[in-house]
Amino acid sequence: MTLFDVYPLNNITITSAKGSYVWDDSGIQYLDMYGGHAVISIGHTHPHWVKRIEDQLEKIAFYSNSIVIPIQGELAAKLGQLSGKETYQLFLCNSGAEANENALKLASFHNGRKKIISFTKSFHGRTSLAVAVTDNPSVVAPVNQTDNVIFLPFNDEAALKACFAEQGNAISSVIIEGIQGVGGIHIATDTFLKLIRSLCDQYKAVYIADSVQCGYGRTGEFFSHDHAGVNADIYTMAKGMGNGFPVAGILIAPDIQPKHGMLGTTFGGNQLACAAALAVLEVMEAENLIPEAEQNGNYLLERLSQMSDLQNVRGRGLMIGFDVPEELKGLKKKLLSDFKIFTGEAKPNTIRLLPSLAVTRRQIDDFLEALEEAIEEIKEAEKPAHA
Secondary structure, eight states, rough: HHHHHHHHOOOOOOEEEEBEEEEEEEOOOOSSSSHHHTSSOBTOOOHHHHHHHHHHHHOOOOTTTSSSSHHHHHHHHHHHHHHTTTTTTTEOOOOOOOHHHHHHHHHHHHOOOOOOEEETTOOOSSSSHHHTTOGGGGOOOGGGGOEEEEOTTTTOOOOOOHHHHOOOOOOOEEEESSSSSTTTTTTTHHHHHHHHHHHHHHTOOEEEEEEEBBBBBSSSSGGGGGGGTOOOOOEEEEEGTTTTTTOEEEETTTSOOOTTTSSSSSTTOOOHHHHHHHHHHHHHHHHHHHHHHHHHHHEEEEEEETTTTSSEEEETTTTEOOOOOGGGHHHHHHHHHTTOEEEETTTTEEEEEOTTTTTOHHHHHHHHEEEEEHHHHHHHHHHHHOO
16 A cells, blocks of 8 residues: 655655754754644643653543543633633634634534635635635635635725625625735734624624634734734634644634534544643743744844845744745755755745744754855855856
8 A cells, every 4th residue: 555645745754853853764953943834832742741641641542522521621721711712612623624614614503604704825724614715726626616605805904894795694704814824924914803803793793713823822922813902703723732732622702602413523622632732731831932932933033034035024923934036946945955944835935934932042043044054055056157
């Protein structure tokens, strides 16, 4: 049997990891400035996270949601405390796509409507509804296509107002990333998010804050949507929630009422997943990682903005992107091959930085030094040879 070949792979095998470093099977060390798509929130193999999981494994790893699972309540309490959403309800699942899927379905249950507003360059996952609201035709199969999704220009207030004026009573929900990740680190403006809140209130639609990548403290607030000073009706969470352990969830406003059987999951909220998720929150609190992410992110943004070879430096906290001009198109590959640094990308020419919230100032400086050196080496190599 062979693996189904859907991933373009770097020819590297990572066998161990600690903090913001990973090592390959030859013992070569790499600086991880990408965190596996923003998954590593507290650093690889944090000792408290490892111990939490080991201790839980000694007791019980899994039983279904047909019984009382007290650690789910512990997780809900800690999550409410750190996020400031203590009046919200928690539903646990396994992945970001599943979180968005359940959020969209729950909104439709709540108001009985079908239409969903999403935005250009959005990415919300690969399951049926989640991919239907994703603005990338190459990942949407014919069976996923639906007339119930309306795509509007990102941050276009006039288009949003016009859509609600025309179809407001049919709109079930608006789903939006506070900062688009796969789309290229595009920030939803505070005024745009406030307008979504206002229109959802006016037309009784549900505001879904996709915080799968831009949540969990990465931007200096618990959810990036919090920068706008408004509350969403549903927040979706996943990537940073388990620091690599598969766990996800949705926070649900108190006015949205549950009913037995309306949502469900086999593995979601299992004992081992909750232990991993609790460990993440405990480390974030103990090590003050959300303010650290904001401070280190501001430093990194400022330093990147001073590099004249980079274009359109943008982001919040430790969710940062910049565009690479054509003459530096090999920069990401060079950083990996020659300087042993993992970064991410967004097509066509954006490098994305999503390091652990525990990345140190020294590690950031090491990255910046390598980035400057890589740029100079590429420019030097492209100079015409002297006659």
